[in-house]
Structures are given as structure tokens and as C-alpha cells.
Amino acid sequence: MLKVEGLRKSYGAVPVIEDVSFSIPEGQCYALLGPSGCGKTTTLRCVAGLETAGAGRIEMSGQVVYDHAKGINVPIYERPIGMVFQSYAIWPHMNVFQNVAFPLKVDRKAPKKAEIEERTFAALRLVDMEAYAMRPATALSGGQQQRVALARAIIRNPALLLLDEPLSNLDARLRDTMRKELSELIRRVGVTALFVTHDQAEAFTLSQKMAVMHRGRLLQEGDPSELYRNPVEPFVATFLGAANILPGRVVSQDRIALPGDQILRKTSEVAEGGEVIVILRPETMRISQESSPKAAGLRGTLEYSSFQGSSIEYTVRIAPDVRLRVVTNSSREYAQGEPVVVEFDPESARVFPKDGHPPK
């Protein structure tokens, strides 16, 4: 449905997006995830037509809307899109009805008044805001604004729905409920959607497929669990969820030396003597008493523990200046300064060569 190929853009000499390509099949929801300044919003704005890329090609529902080589650049108001803005951009001088009806009103082939009314109310019904139709936009809560923005974005039956950080303007508690609601709504409408976010939880809940961007590049795409489990670059691993990053050195084909002269038994594709980065997720590890006979893992001293309700977060020092974060629901409490063993399945550790190239 949406096909983005080789998109590039720079502000002056500073590249903002470099060679970004991806495609979204009909009816799917696709997330661009990355830290601020990674180029995700610029990519979205280029797809919308709010910005013009410097190279590449964008195609939506079979229509080429941008092709640098052929000099095609369809202006935003002629692209089959609907957009939800980060600030929601609800026009404060209009009421809810007027906001939602606007796209129909400015349409060159504007429908009759009765049809506008009918379709506007239908859109409002979809987001459960029918009762608020005559309310001034300034009297809406954050969650209500988001629904109105969504109704306005889908009223034209766009081929593609674009969402720019759709939940970042809400407070934490509301964000959780709206996340589920939004996901449900997009599925109900059945529209193809592209959204950008810096929040992995948002991407995980809302998207069928997602991509992680960093420094203008699309590093990896796939379904959420695949990205979480098999990151191809340290950045993807660290950005998706918490991670411990340890420097290591390959001493033989299946042994990696970690700080404190501890050995991790794991095969890697890096040649002997090569420097590596080892990434361990806090929730894949457990803590055992050092004296326990079966204990196998990294030895260290428990420095700090913090009760989190359903789990306990431990900080374990495994070498001078090297600490591990471990999150577990262990029932036994450990004392500060107690020697412990951090256990984990070596399969869950990810190893990357230090110079940054992804493993083959």
C-alpha cells in the first residue's frame, strides 16, 4: 500500500534521513521507532507531504506521490492521507463538529450539507464523541482531543493514516488506556497506518510491524517480538527495553572473557582476540547465593536492591566499575554486600563485534 524507497533528506550539509526504504501492506499498522532526532518524524512528514525529501520515491495506493528522479511531488492536500498531529492541532476557534467536518468542507468535490453532517456524526460515533459534537474545542481534555483528531483524520476515508507521536501529549495513566483504545480503533477502521514514536511500548502495542531508526537510518524492521529478541545491532537492543552492555573479548571459539576475568560460554562469529559487546537483558537473569553448589554464571557482590512491587531490581557489581542490573521476582532477599551469582541462559546473551558491524 505504502512504498517508500531510498528516501534521503538533509538540512544543509546535515543529513537527516539517509536511504530509508520500507513498505506497509494494506490494512497494517507500521511503527517507526527511535530516539528524538533519528529522522522518524522527518520521514513521516515527507510521506505526508509536509516536507520535501531530497531523493527517493514514495508510492501510496498505487499512486506515485513523490519521485525525485521524475520530478513528481504531489502536494499534501492532494495526497490520500489523514494525519494525527503530536499536538493534535485541534482548531481552537471551531467546535468538535466543525473540526471533524473540515476535511469534507474544503474538498473540491464537497458533499452536500446533509451528507457532511451524516458522515461527521458517523466519525464522531466511531471515536465515541458524538455527545460532544457542539462542544468548543478549547473545552476538551487531552484524551478527547486525541479522539477528535483521529475522527478528523479518518473522515475522508484516507488510504493512509499518519500519526505523529500520537500519545506523547497525554499523561502516563491516560496513555496506557488510550494506547489500547487507539490500537483497537485503527483495527476497527481497517485503515493502513504509519506512526512514529519514541516509546517502545507504544510501538509494541500498536504495530504489526515496526522499524527502529537511528541517525537517519532504518536499522532493522520486523515484527515487535522479533526485533526484541533478535536485534541486529547493539543500538536496537538497547533502545528496545533495558539492557546491560558489557565489553568482552573473544578468547576462543566458544569463550568470551568479560570484565573481572569471568568467562561467558558462547559461540560467536568474531575471530579470536576480537573485541565484542555483550548485551544481557535484566529480566533474563536470576540471582543465586554464591554458596549454592549448582550456581553457574557471573560472580559479583550485591550492591543495591530496590523493591518494585511485582519484582525486585538488583544492582550487582561484577568487576570494579562494572555493574549489572537484574530484574527478577525472586522471593529470597539478599543483603547488601552479599556475594552472589548472576545466572542466565547463554543463549539469551547477544554478542556484537565492537566496531559496530552487525553479525552475519
Added chain:
Amino acid sequence: MTGRPQIDLAGRLIPAAAGLLVVLILGLPLVVLIYTAFRGPGDFLPFEDGARWTLNNVANLFDDPVILQQVLPNTLIFVAGTACLTLTIAFVLAWLVERTELRGRDFLFSLILFPSLVPTVLLAIAWITLLSPNAGWANLAIRSALGLSQSQGPFNLFNMWGLIVCQSLASTPFMFLLLTATLRTMNPSLEEAAQASGANFFQTFRRVTIPILLPGILAPFILITLITLEQFELPLIIGLPARINVFSYRIYNELNPASGLPNYGGAAAVSILFLMLGFLALLLYNWVTRENAKYVTVTGKAYRQSRFALGKWAIPAYIFLGIYISFAAVLPALTLLWTSFFGFRMPGSASWADFSFSAYLVLLSDPTFWRAALNTLIVAVASGLIVVLLATIVAWTVTRTRFFGRRALEMLTFTSLGIPSVIVAFAVMVVYLSLPLQIYGTVAILVLAYCYRMATVTRITRSSLIQIHPELEEAAAASGARWFATQWYVLLPLMMPSLISGFIIMFIIGVREFTIPLVLYSPENVVLSVLLWQTFQAGQPSVTAALATLIIVLVLPVIFFARRFLSTN
């Protein structure tokens, strides 16, 4: 053009047309003025047959003892004195109104604005009636009360001090508005922190309030310097009898000499000298406001200010307010009202037999009055509408696009702030005398010349645009709206309050304007302020006063609107 949404044809043509108009209105007269300075002989228009290139106009400037020994020093004393006195009066007033528990603050606020709403000529006439050394009513009253036998004084309006005080009273409202805005945006917790540290009121004021406000006061101070430099009414009406020759009058005199032909080249040369002074002040202003942006203590945010109880200082405060309001508003208005009915017979010596409506009847049956009233309305409304429209499009171009030349456009509108109205009138005169357009002497030329005040409105439209989130417009485009629909349905309604206050300000400026219509005067395009001056010159005190009273009645409703609109900008 990369980096922004594509803008359709209308979205490019309309700003381009507006930009071109702005260049024609603001830029062309300036270029012609500089050209004129190097064309001679002086009584020839620059494009006239027989005019040639010459350096004489500029050379004469440096030979002229009057300019070096009178005009320059007089102008400097006048400007410096007025700027300092205005700042002092306006700061005390602003502080009293914004930061103390003074009673009737809203009412006082409106009264303080009075001098900025009526033509300065009107105030000057009232002040002369009250304070002229021989027959001024205040002087007569004091002399008879004290049994003084002298035939003059004790007050004399016609000297440098008189000029400075009058100009300061007239300029105070403008400064007052700027300072109340500054005071309102000062974070009160800074003062509260000083008081919580044990500082008393005067320690807080001296060590915290003043240092924090200083940068915010400096910018208005430079602006008032610039504005005083261009003042013409009071130098003409009070300065001329006192033989105080400042530069604005000098230019006027080159164009309207007591005998002989106008000296266009000479006027242009003097203009350029003072344009350079103005430009210097403008650069300084620009620098100061940019430095100010670094101080985060005074932000654009309006705070709820703590107010000081005046206590035993209430009496001096009310006396100060009383004196300012008496001389700036109440006494001039009452004097004119009285004179319109009783002529020059002062209160006390007049009887009901002297009371008459005849001045009003004379005025209302005079077609010139109706023509002037209509012209004033047309010029004020037309220039207001044109300026608001152009200023909005220019501000949009500057803040929302990357169009070629937008910075130059911004510079040009900003620079127009530093160009005195007498020079504007002169430059417009030369342009339209030289162009084969038949608009010299018409109302249209006044409309064009009045549009020179665009910088006042671009400031308002610009700050309003900056406060409107660009996503509101992007959302319209993403909803399928083209450029014009986006502006019409989204941007204009959101900007409307600012556009209305911009229009009101332009309207008030238009009604008050005196210099431009005087220099460009013809019987056809006479306006109320010029008519007022003419009837005063013709020695018809009660008709003059009747006209002045009608002007006051016209602007009285504006006073109450102004409180609402001006105080928010």
C-alpha cells in the same frame, strides 16, 4: 524551497504581490529621497528636466552654521530631555498602576492614554490657552491670586523647557504602555525571594526590581528617543515661537520657506543626516532587544503580580497622578470645551451671556469641516485596512516560508520604524510629483503615506503568528485544504484579535496624524488635524475649540476600547 510543504500558486502569488507593494510603499520613497539629495539645483524636482547630479546639497549641510550651531544641538537637547522625562513620568505611572494597590486603576489607565488618542495639535492648542506667558489662563489666575503686577509668567511655555515638558506629557502614554507590559511579565517570585531574604521594600526595589527591569526599560527608552526625533507638531507650534529650530521643522522649512522656492535637494540632504541618526538608534534598539532575549527573568508570560500597599505614600502618589492627568487630559479637555462655548473669556470672568453655540453652528455649516471629517475617516480606515492586510501577509511570509527575499522584506519593514514622518511625507511628495500618476493632492496619496507606519502592526501580527502552532495549519493542509482555504478558515480567525488591535492602533494613528497631511496638504485632502491647526492660525479660538471638542467626542469611545486592546498587546 525544500523542507516546507509545497505552497500552491495562490500561496506564492499573494505574498509576492504583497511583498512588491511593501517595497513600493516603504522602499521606493526612501530610494528617491537619497537620489534627490544628489540632484540639483535645489528647487528642481530630481527627475525634472534641468536637474543634474550634484554634491552641493550635501556640501551645504556642512557649511551651514544654522544646522551645526542650532538645529543639531537643539534637536539633541530636545530629544534627550524628552526621552528622560518621558521615561521618568511613564515609569512612575506604570509602576503605580501595575504594582500598587491604587484605587480606580482601570479608570486611571484609560485617562493616562488620553494624549495618545487625540492629535498633538489639539493638546498644544489647549496648553497654549492655559500657559502662554501673557494671556495663559493659569498665568492670569496665579498673577491675580498672588497680586503680581508683572504682565508675564510665572509659567512660560515658549522655551526649551516648555517644549520638553509638553512633548513628554504627549509621549508618556506610548511609553506607559510599553512599561506596563514589561512590568506585567516580570516574574514576581524574584522580588518575593528578596523579601523572603529579609530585604525591605526599598532594598528590594533598588537591588532586585530595577536591575531586573533595566534591560526591559532600555529598549523602550531607545524607541522613545527615535520617536521624539521625528516629532514635528510641538516643535512647530511651541518650538517655533520660542525660536527653537529642530531638524523636523528645518526640513519642513526647506519645503515651505517663508519666501522663495522649495529646496528639495536641501531638504533631502538634511533628511539623510537625520535618517542616519535614526538608523543608528534603530541598530541600537535591535541589539538591545536581542540582548534582552537572553534574560529569561522577564519573559513573554504574564504573571499575577503582587501589589504593594501604598500606606503613607498614597498621598504623594495621588498628587503625582493628579498633576499628570490634569495637564495631560482633564485641563486640556475642559479648556477646549469651555472655549468652544465661551470663547477666550476665561472661567471667572465670563457670564452666561457669553455662552453660545455659534462656534458649533459655524463649524457644522462649513463644508470644509465635513470634507475634513470624511477625509480623516477614509484615510484612517483605508490605511488601517491596507496595513493590517500587508502586515499579516509579510509576517506570514517571514515566519512561515523560506521565500526568497523575506529577510530583506523584514528588514525593510523594521527600518521604516526609524523614518520620521516629515521625511516620509517629503519622500512620498517627491515620488508622486515625479510619477505620471494623478494622485498628488488627493486622499489617496495620504493613504499611501500613512501606510508607512506598517512596522507597528507587523510587530503585532508577527508575535501573534509565532504563538499559533504551525501544526494547526499543517492539519488543515493534511485535511485537504489548499493554501487560501488554510489561511481563510484557520489562520485568519485565529489571528483576528491581533488584527483588530492592529487596526485600532492604525486607526488612532491615522486620526492623530498631522505632519504627513500638512506637508502633503491640498484643499481637497484636508484632514481634521490640519483643519484644527488652520482655524487656530486664522485666530478663531472658539471654532478651533469646537472642532477640538468634536474630535475628543469622536475618540472618547476609543479610550475604553483601547484599554482592552492596547493593554493586551
